[in-house]
Amino acid sequence: MTTQKHGVFCGIVPPHVLDHLAQSEVPGHYEPARRTLEHDGVLRTRRRVTAVRAVVDSSAGTPSDKPQRTIYDAGHREALPGRKVHAEADAPGKDATVNRAHAGLGATFDLFYKVYGRHSIDDSGLPLNATVHYGEKYDNAFWDGEQMVFGDGDGDLFLDFTIPVDVIGHELTHGVTQHTANLEYYGQSGALNESVSDVFGSLIKQYALGQSAAQADWLIGQGLLGPGVDRGTALRSMKAPGTAYDDDVLGKDPQPATMEDYVRTSRDNGGVHINSGIPNHAFYLLATALGGNAWERAGKIWYATLTGGELSSDADFAEFARLTVASARSLYGEGDAVQAILKAWGQVGVATT
Helix, strand or coil, X not given: CCCCCCCCCEECCCHHHHHHHHCCCCHHHHHHHHHHHHHHHHHHHHHHHCCCCCCCCCCCXXXXXXXXXXXXXXXXXXXXXXXXXXXXXXXXXXXXXXXXXXXXXXXXXXXXXXXXXXXXXXXXXXXXXXXXXXCCCCCCEEECCCXXXXXXXXXXXXXXXXXXXXXXXXXXXXXXXXXXXXXXCCHHHHHHHHHHHHHHHHHHHHHHHCCCCCCCCCEECCCCECCCCCCECCCEECCCCCCCEEECCCEECCCCCCHHHCCXXXXXXXXXXXXXXXXXXXXXXXXXXXXXXXXXXXXXXXXXXXXXXXXXXXXXXXXXXXXXXXXXXXXXXXXXXXXXXXXXXXXXXXXXX
């Protein structure tokens, strides 16, 4: 039996950033932003009216403990997947974008398999496909339900979208969510969908770099912003939501850190890229309170909650919080993990009872 999946277009750059840029008077800023918004709008509509096609079960036999990656080159067009340029067994080539995409897919596979025992995105060995050099100065990267797609950026405000490994991990984690809790992409469940991708995107980066929770920068998209951004370090900060950028061109990071500043809006599917700052911050508080490597206890609590079968597709923050407490108890008993998670959700103003 095929499970109906929500048709969702998930891009890394929030619509509010592109909307702001689209109103600029500088052609080099508004032209790429308007093209990207127009393109993304078409894809969002297509994803809403077309359910994610059933993925062919690749589990005949035992799923491999190695990724199966294929990289395609769109040649700056918008047809997918493009020309095949890199297979799993190929050595690194001359195109750094292709090499980074291959490495980022591998880093994502490694975290989910080596830490959580998950065989690729669908837990059945799904091949990991990605297309690079998509569109003309396309200012986004996205998971389309079946594969990754990377733009090159405009070179001024946004650089190549394969540069931050957490962007790659973030987008692929939308695929994990799609195959597990399948969180609806609207309101608080949509913000949880985005937050889960930020959490595991950050964990993928930390795992690849061997960083502890204390050593990590907790930024999403660090290294993505180009020379045209004077006051910005990343797209989002889990450590301090609302501080990733405050720039004349990009605008001001609108993410809240607590429910006190929760943003009620009809835009961006009910603010999914904005209010995700609240559960993001709760995870940061938990991970740093527990110390050590965040992918271990904190990450396992989040993974168990996402994949445990209890999380509703329309879950709000409170439901997710309650289930993370239950996951912590199940995994670690009544100890410091439970106390830390209760405190973390309390600090961001989300009830757990």
